Amino acid sequence: xxxxxxxxxxxxxxxxxxxxxxxxxxxxxxxxxxxxxxxxxxxxxxxxxxxxxxxxxxxxxxxxxxxxxxxxxxxxxxxxxxxxxxxxxxxxxxxxxxxxxxxxxxxxxxxxxxxxxxxxxxxxxxxxxxxxxxxxxxxxxxxxxxxxxxxxxxxxxxxxxxxxxxxxxxxxxxxxxxxxxxxxxxxxxxxxxxxxxxxxxxxxxxxxxxxxxxxxxxxxxxxxxxxxxxxxxxxxxxxxxxxxxxxxxxxxxx
Amino acid sequence: xxxxxxxxxxxxxxxxxxxxxxxxxxxxxxxxxxxxxxxxxxxxxxxxxxxxxxxxxxxxxxxxxxxxxxxxxxxxxxxxxxxxxxxxxxxxxxxxxxxxxxxxxxxxxxxxxxxxxxxxxxxxxxxxxxxxxxxxxxxxxxxxxxxxxxxxxxxxxxxxxxxxxxxxxxxxxxxxxxxxxxxxxxxxxxxxxxxxxxxxxxxxxxxxxxxxxxxxxxxxxxxxxxxxxxxxxxxxxxxxxxxxxxxxxxxxxxxxxxxxxxxxxxxxxxxxxxxxxxxxxxxxxxxxxxxxxxxxxxxxxxxxxxxxxxxxxxxxxxxxxxxxxxxxxxxxxxxxxxxxxxxxxxxxxxxxxxxxxxxxxxxxxxxxxxxxxxxxxxxxxxxxxxxxxxxxxxxxxxxxxxxxx
Numbered sequence: 203x204x205x206x207x208x209x210x211x212x213x214x215x216x217x218x219x220x221x222x223x224x225x226x227x228x229x230x231x232x233x234x235x236x237x238x239x240x241x242x243x244x245x246x247x248x249x250x251x252x253x254x255x256x257x258x259x260x261x262x263x264x265x266x267x268x269x270x271x272x273x274x275x276x277x278x279x280x281x282x283x284x285x286x287x288x289x290x291x292x293x294x295x296x297x298x299x300x301x302x303x304x305x306x307x308x309x310x311x312x313x314x315x316x317x318x319x320x321x322x323x324x325x326x327x328x329x330x331x332x333x334x335x336x337x338x339x340x341x342x343x344x345x346x347x348x349x350x351x352x353x354x355x356x357x358x359x360x361x362x363x364x365x366x367x368x369x370x371x372x373x374x375x376x377x378x379x380x381x382x383x384x385x386x387x388x389x390x391x392x393x394x395x396x397x398x399x400x401x402x403x404x405x406x407x408x409x410x411x412x413x414x415x416x417x418x419x420x421x422x423x424x425x426x427x428x429x430x431x432x433x434x435x436x437x438x439x440x441x442x443x444x445x446x447x448x449x450x451x452x453x454x455x456x
Numbered sequence: 457x458x459x460x461x462x463x464x465x466x467x468x469x470x471x472x473x474x475x476x477x478x479x480x481x482x483x484x485x486x487x488x489x490x491x492x493x494x495x496x497x498x499x500x501x502x503x504x505x506x507x508x509x510x511x512x513x514x515x516x517x518x519x520x521x522x523x524x525x526x527x528x529x530x531x532x533x534x535x536x537x538x539x540x541x542x543x544x545x546x547x548x549x550x551x552x553x554x555x556x557x558x559x560x561x562x563x564x565x566x567x568x569x570x571x572x573x574x575x576x577x578x579x580x581x582x583x584x585x586x587x588x589x590x591x592x593x594x595x596x597x598x599x600x601x602x603x604x605x606x607x608x609x610x611x612x613x614x615x616x617x618x619x620x621x622x623x624x625x626x627x628x629x630x631x632x633x634x635x636x637x638x639x640x641x642x643x644x645x646x647x648x649x650x651x652x653x654x655x656x657x658x659x660x661x662x663x664x665x666x667x668x669x670x671x672x673x674x675x676x677x678x679x680x681x682x683x684x685x686x687x688x689x690x691x692x693x694x695x696x697x698x699x700x701x702x703x704x705x706x707x708x709x710x711x712x713x714x715x716x717x718x719x720x721x722x723x724x725x726x727x728x729x730x731x732x733x734x735x736x737x738x739x740x741x742x743x744x745x746x747x748x749x750x751x752x753x754x755x756x757x758x759x760x761x762x763x764x765x766x767x768x769x770x771x772x773x774x775x776x777x778x779x780x781x782x783x784x785x786x787x788x789x790x791x792x793x794x795x796x797x798x799x800x801x802x803x804x805x806x807x808x809x810x811x812x813x814x815x816x817x818x819x820x821x822x823x824x825x826x827x828x829x830x831x832x833x834x835x836x837x838x839x840x841x842x843x844x845x846x847x848x849x850x851x852x853x854x855x856x857x858x859x860x861x
Contacts, residue, residue: 256810259802284812292810296803300825300832309821310811345825362811 211266242424287369389415545586562663652681709738730762
């Protein structure tokens with residue numbers, strides 16, 4: 203059983219004012235098939251955790267470890283992590299001018315699998331995944347994220363999730379900026395991936411809204427760079443009623 | 457530190473005849489640089505231009521010693537071998553200097569252009585008529601190594617539609633003028649592709665005049681040659697005229713690739729879009745882009761935008777990018793310019809790598825995509841495919857994993 207383990211992770215980011223610590227000792231264990239929601243107020247370090255797992259060069263790991271089935275993730279390059287089975291659905295996917303979605307997907311699939319996908323199968327897979335995500339077929343010929351609406355960008359991220367079939371996916375505020383229809387479509391995509399590949403999910407969100415469609419097994423509340431409280435799905439319901447104030451009061455008086 | 461006033465000097469007043477009237481001295485510096493693009497001196501006679509010093513606005517970024525024979529020397533102005541596809545409604549033939557169309561689209565503004573004009577004997581005339589879309593390919597690949605003058609006339613008859621590809625390859629020492637006359641309501645695409653041999657030199661001035669409600673797409677693709685300078689100027693002198701000027705260049709070690717683009721908005725409701733993109737790699741790779749846009753008082757309601765982007769792949773390269781915008785009327789729909797020269801975008805590389813793509817391949821994808829954006833807009837599948845292969849070959853000569861950082 204595949205497992206992603208994060209131990210006592212301390213991460214800082216380089217700013218003009220020097221190094222700024224963001225994560226202050228994060229412990230988290232995710233097994234394949236499990237869905238963990240990470241919730242927390244703005245600035246609590248949720249996205250930093252996502253980008254650190256993926257290996258963004260902006261973040262510096264000062265101490266602690268991330269392992270995937272015992273393998274040292276932090277020693278891997280960004281592309282090695284992806285090939286090892288990690289996936290990050292980004293909050294703000296960037297435009298890649300001149301690179302079509304078709305070309306991009308095929309190149310990524312070839313890189314992940316180590317060989318080009320059989321062409322007929324692949325075209326069929328892409329078509330049906332796009333259809334499931336209610337993406338128009340003209341989408342495939344557009345340049346990656348260029349002129350995409352917010353909802354299109356998120357659907358494109360989930361399309362990649364479905365086609366690349368990672369072991370673990372980190373969804374960084376995939377719900378932000380989506381209307382209810384798009385939110386449902388995107389959530390269905392994640393649920394399909396969970397069902398088909400027994401995906402492990404780390405769902406990062408500010409709101410409880412998406413948890414109506416993607417059911418978490420565990421909920422972690424992130425405050426000031428560490429996990430302040432953990433529990434089952436019922437914790438999300440409580441957050442929905444009470445908000446994050448309970449955690450922030452301590453902050454203010456500290 | 458002490459600051460002392462300059463010593464008093466006596467000024468000798470010019471005797472101009474009229475009391476109190478004296479020519480402005482311009483601070484005693486002598487000649488005033490030309491302030492507006494439209495006032496540049498122009499002549500078809502090479503003798504009217506002084507010897508080139510390398511300090512002129514039009515020459516200051518060009519290695520003039522490498523093209524001295526084209527600026528000053530004797531040129532062969534006769535016919536040369538061409539390879540042209542036969543297409544209905546397109547006439548390709550040689551015409552004399554006396555052809556009435558010659559000189560209607562523009563006049564040389566620098567000495568190499570005037571040298572070609574003075575010495576050319578026959579002009580290659582490509583005349584497009586008929587409303588059906590069609591593609592004509594004209595290839596020049598046997599120009600040889602002796603200095604040559606050429607003149608190309610490209611006319612799109614009123615309401616005609618066509619795509620003309622001028623493909624250049626092989627050896628050349630060529631200075632030429634290309635006149636493009638776009639008739640009323642016509643829709644013309646002109647693509648000039650330079651894939652010369654490594655030691656070739658080519659200086660070209662393109663003069664385009666755009667008729668009422670006509671549309672021209674002008675594309676300059678330069679990949680091969682030692683010194684290649686293509687200067688396209690477009691005169692939007694009739695209402696509703698439109699130009700889309702696109703460019704793509706890839707400079708390797710020692711190559712000098714230059715383009716000076718000029719759009720002259722001289723009638724109401726004209727529109728221009730200028731987009732040039734370049735990549736540079738290797739010691740001494742050099743590119744120059746100068747983009748001048750003039751919106752005259754007559755050009756109310758115009759809409760213009762020009763941009764140049766350069767992607768620097770290795771150390772030791774230099775890209776000059778100079779956008780100039782001159783606006784003489786307040787009543788315009790839009791005018792803007794942008795220029796950016798830089799290395800890879802880290803966020804793009806991260807995105808691709810996060811999908812399992814290696815850094816080297818990610819860089820390749822980004823460069824290819826960056827340049828393909830122009831290729832995609834040419835509108836001819838055969839040429840697009842050929843250019844994509846050519847770009848791929850350029851990239852194979854680069855080690856993108858060590859971009860000097």
